[in-house]
Amino acid sequence: MTEYNFAYLDEQTKRMIRRAILKGLAIPGYQVPFASREMPMPYGWGTGGVQVSAAVLTPSDTFKVIDQGADDTTNAVSIRTFFQRTAGVATTTATSDATVIQTRHRIPEEPLHEGQILVYQVPIPEPLRFLEPRESETRKMHSLEEYGLMHVKLYEDISRHGHIATSYAYPVKVEGRYVMDPSPIPKFDNAKLGDMAAIQLFGAGREQRIYALPPYTQVVSLDFEDHPFEASKADHLCGMCGANDSYLDELIIDDLGGRMFVCSDTDYCEARQAAGHKGKDAA
Amino acid sequence: MYVAVKGGERAIENAHAWLAEERRGNTDVAELSIAQIREQLSLAVNRVMAEGSLYDPDLAALAIKQARGDMIEAIFLIRAYRTTLPRFGASEPVDTGIMACDRRISATFKDLPGGQVLGPTFDYTHRLLDFKLAADGDVPKAPSRDAETGTVPHVTEFLNREGLIEEAPHNDTPPPDLTREPLEMPADRALRLQALTRADEGFTLGLAYSTQRGYGRNHAFVGELRIGSVPVEMDIPELGFAVEIGEVTLTECETVNQFTGSKTEPPQFTRGYGLVFGQTERKAISMALVDRALRWEELGEDNVGAPAQDAEFVLYHADNIQATGFLEHIKLPHYVDFQSELELVRKLRREAGAQQVQEAAE
Amino acid sequence: MQANTLSGGFADPATQSAHAFRSVMEAMARPGTIQDIHGAAPPAPLSPAMGAVLLTLCDTETPVYLAGDMDCDAARAWLAFHTGAPFVGPAQCMFAVGKWDALTPLEVYPIGTSEYPDRSATLIVECSELASGATLTGPGIKETATLSLPELEAFQANRTLFPLGLDFIFTCGGRLAALPRSAEVSRSSSQARAQAGAS
Numbered sequence: 001m002t003e004y005n006f007a008y009l010d011e012q013t014k015r016m017i018r019r020a021i022l023k024g025l026a027i028p029g030y031q032v033p034f035a036s037r038e039m040p041m042p043y044g045w046g047t048g049g050v051q052v053s054a055a056v057l058t059p060s061d062t063f064k065v066i067d068q069g070a071d072d073t074t075n076a077v078s079i080r081t082f083f084q085r086t087a088g089v090a091t092t093t094a095t096s097d098a099t100v101i102q103t104r105h106r107i108p109e110e111p112l113h114e115g116q117i118l119v120y121q122v123p124i125p126e127p128l129r130f131l132e133p134r135e136s137e138t139r140k141m142h143s144l145e146e147y148g149l150m151h152v153k154l155y156e157d158i159s160r161h162g163h164i165a166t167s168y169a170y171p172v173k174v175e176g177r178y179v180m181d182p183s184p185i186p187k188f189d190n191a192k193l194g195d196m197a198a199i200q201l202f203g204a205g206r207e208q209r210i211y212a213l214p215p216y217t218q219v220v221s222l223d224f225e226d227h228p229f230e231a232s233k234a235d236h237l238c239g240m241c242g243a244n245d246s247y248l249d250e251l252i253i254d255d256l257g258g259r260m261f262v263c264s265d266t267d268y269c270e271a272r273q274a275a276g277h278k279g280k281d282a283a
Numbered sequence: 284m285y286v287a288v289k290g291g292e293r294a295i296e297n298a299h300a301w302l303a304e305e306r307r308g309n310t311d312v313a314e315l316s317i318a319q320i321r322e323q324l325s326l327a328v329n330r331v332m333a334e335g336s337l338y339d340p341d342l343a344a345l346a347i348k349q350a351r352g353d354m355i356e357a358i359f360l361i362r363a364y365r366t367t368l369p370r371f372g373a374s375e376p377v378d379t380g381i382m383a384c385d386r387r388i389s390a391t392f393k394d395l396p397g398g399q400v401l402g403p404t405f406d407y408t409h410r411l412l413d414f415k416l417a418a419d420g421d422v423p424k425a426p427s428r429d430a431e432t433g434t435v436p437h438v439t440e441f442l443n444r445e446g447l448i449e450e451a452p453h454n455d456t457p458p459p460d461l462t463r464e465p466l467e468m469p470a471d472r473a474l475r476l477q478a479l480t481r482a483d484e485g486f487t488l489g490l491a492y493s494t495q496r497g498y499g500r501n502h503a504f505v506g507e508l509r510i511g512s513v514p515v516e517m518d519i520p521e522l523g524f525a526v527e528i529g530e531v532t533l534t535e536c537e538t539v540n541q542f543t544g545s546k547t548e549p550p551q552f553t554r555g556y557g558l559v560f561g562q563t564e565r566k567a568i569s570m571a572l573v574d575r576a577l578r579w580e581e582l583g584e585d586n587v588g589a590p591a592q593d594a595e596f597v598l599y600h601a602d603n604i605q606a607t608g609f610l611e612h613i614k615l616p617h618y619v620d621f622q623s624e625l626e627l628v629r630k631l632r633r634e635a636g637a638q639q640v641q642e643a644a645e
Numbered sequence: 646m647q648a649n650t651l652s653g654g655f656a657d658p659a660t661q662s663a664h665a666f667r668s669v670m671e672a673m674a675r676p677g678t679i680q681d682i683h684g685a686a687p688p689a690p691l692s693p694a695m696g697a698v699l700l701t702l703c704d705t706e707t708p709v710y711l712a713g714d715m716d717c718d719a720a721r722a723w724l725a726f727h728t729g730a731p732f733v734g735p736a737q738c739m740f741a742v743g744k745w746d747a748l749t750p751l752e753v754y755p756i757g758t759s760e761y762p763d764r765s766a767t768l769i770v771e772c773s774e775l776a777s778g779a780t781l782t783g784p785g786i787k788e789t790a791t792l793s794l795p796e797l798e799a800f801q802a803n804r805t806l807f808p809l810g811l812d813f814i815f816t817c818g819g820r821l822a823a824l825p826r827s828a829e830v831s832r833s834s835s836q837a838r839a840q841a842g843a844s
């Protein structure tokens with residue numbers, strides 16, 4: 001059987017994706033349509049992120065993949081192995097050592113630095129999709145900067161629940177122009193989107209969209225003066241490393257429903273433990 | 284003490300090994316060959332080629348074997364392989380008028396030039412399990428005659444001569460390429476047909492059926508259904524002319540649908556069209572009905588809000604590889620999102636509880 | 646066909662274009678930064694950087710406009726052989742290639758539509774130098790950046806079109822910089838002083 005090209009995709013496809021990435025960087029937050037290819041993993045499992053990674057990776061990169069913040073979840077393992085095999089890149093779990101990080105649902109806790117690229121897997125890139133199912137309509141709304149529907153939805157939440165009832169994939173406005181879906185990251189991570197030193201690229205394979213945030217881009221979570229945006233997390237310390245500033249997973253640890261809370265960012269937690277930090281549940 | 288779950292990599296390797304073993308099944312039973320699948324499960328092969336958008340019976344057979352007979356999985360394998368192939372150019376449009384027909388029927392005329400040819404069809408088989416096949420598959424030779432040569436005229440041409448059916452004007456505009464350009468609305472007919480020919484057979488069938496039951500009814504007759512092989516030609520710039528590079532089997536369905544007309548225009552029948560790789564007639568007929576339903580706007584019909592009339596709905600949901608991927612992705616961990624929802628619901632409940640206490644106190 | 650038509654492409658297209666793209670992407674993501682780019686040896690008047698950008702981004706799907714001196718047999722033959730890009734006029738192009746004077750005025754290039762602002766041209770401008778100069782602010786820039794630009798007004802006018810507009814890549818020898826439409830451009834304080842001194 002045929003040998004596959006470096007990073008799997010053929011050169012023409014990579015050029016097409018690369019052109020889309022450049023336009024995405026030039027128009028921060030705008031969703032650039034691209035002719036997403038079928039990848040050897042299912043749509044919805046990171047094909048957009050994988051295509052973006054394939055288009056940006058060079059053989060000198062060090063690649064990290066996380067899913068839910070963890071390097072060892074099965075889909076993260078699968079994607080990492082894919083690029084080890086097809087691009088021969090070095091891989092790492094250490095956030096600071098990686099030059100390209102592909103992620104599903106999290107932004108690493110450790111601040112990223114210049115020279116790094118964060119690639120997000122995006123299931124539904126259109127922030128207005130659940131308010132208006134038609135692409136033809138939502139495209140018009142973006143072109144006219146017509147975001148009233150989104151504010152109405154958020155305000156209805158407040159009147160019903162007393163709070164904005166969106167806890168992940170919380171919409172943001174980029175450079176005062178485009179409303180953007182930050183992918184299903186918890187809203188805890190929204191604060192990290194703006195003014196980031198790294199380049200952020202978003203790939204939605206099935207929905208055929210790429211968008212981007214250049215470094216140091218202004219990103220504001222939508223809110224209201226009387227209900228300002230609040231990044232929230234479980235009000236606990238990490239049971240393993242004692243961190244009070246990281247996003248936590250809740251685990252059920254016994255038949256009686258006993259709980260513990262652990263950093264969702266496995267690299268962050270392990271690095272803290274290695275540095276001698278200890279949580280109340282650590283051995 | 285809590286130990287974080289590790290070993291995703293080994294779990295995956297083990298799962299793959301088990302899968303390979305299950306695929307092979309009991310090793311006392313002879314292994315299927317690609318040729319056996321290609322020859323004896325040819326309609327499965329055809330569907331995989333059609334929805335995989337790649338005409339290669341051997342690869343489709345391999346995909347079916349590898350996918351343990353899961354058709355969508357096999358189609359997926361073909362699609363993923365297809366995207367990696369370099370593209371040398373585009374063929375000339377095929378001419379189904381010169382099709383060497385194995386089957387050719389019309390439901391609108393009892394007889395017509397070229398004749399009615401039933402061909403290898405299930406249509407009039409009594410659906411009785413043939414237990415002889417369980418023992419041995421030897422079949423007596425079917426009677427044969429020399430193949431007809433020359434063109435087989437399309438039924439719609441006869442109607443066209445009388446002006447009874449809408450014109451299908453010749454159009455040399457290159458169609459958009461769904462596999463190279465992102466799907467964009469509004470989609471013209473060429474793009475819609477392209478999406479429909481690789482659309483999931485079940486989805487297309489369901490939509491077509493819904494039009495028959497009144498959700499955007501368009502009174503379809505099968506003007507003609509033909510199955511056979513056509514030559515594929517490609518223009519070679521260095522030679523300055525087109526050469527035949529092979530042939531493909533296609534199923535073509537032209538429906539004759541309810542007529543339109545107005546004060547200024549006399550009534551005319553309208554058309555629906557289906558063209559699919561291989562012998563895939565359920566799909567081709569379904570495609571023609573859905574095509575016709577999607578044409579409501581250009582034919583000046585009412586949008587009755589039927590699903591089959593809604594191009595954006597149909598085209599964005601017809602691809603089984605997109606659909607199955609997104610559907611099945613909810614198996615992946617979502618505990619980060621779930622955790623954020625959990626925190627929010629707890630907070631809202633806490634506040635609702637506090638409010639009730641306060642109200643009770645007041 | 647000339648020997649230098651066939652040569653000067655990427656010897657190892659997959660990895661060389663990957664590296665070249667990273668240079669272009671870094672430049673576009675961080676306006677004002679100057680990046681090295683390698684791998685191409687096109688015939689004059691195309692610079693190595695210009696050649697590498699074209700090899701990285703162009704193919705049969707990208708109409709290219711060659712402006713002024715760049716519209717010559719050597720450049721056409723080389724680009725046709727290595728990229729297959731069709732040559733078109735400025736109004737149909739996805740990429741325009743040339744020196745600044747030959748590329749202007751900018752009104753002729755596609756700037757995208759309000760629903761598809763990405764359907765706009767990228768101008769690849771061959772420059773005699775890449776250095777500090779005008780002051781840049783906007784996405785990709787921490788506080789301010791600086792870049793030598795052939796003029797200011799055209800880029801300021803382009804910024805007012807946002808989110809529509811043109812994007813620019815500047816090449817010089819083996820280096821490049823970029824200016825996306827999102828960048829605000831103003832006279833640097835040193836330029837302003839020089840201006841004041843001259844008047």
Ligand SMILES: [Zn+2]
Pocket residue numbers: 238239240241242243246262263268269270272
């Ligand atoms: Zn921790």
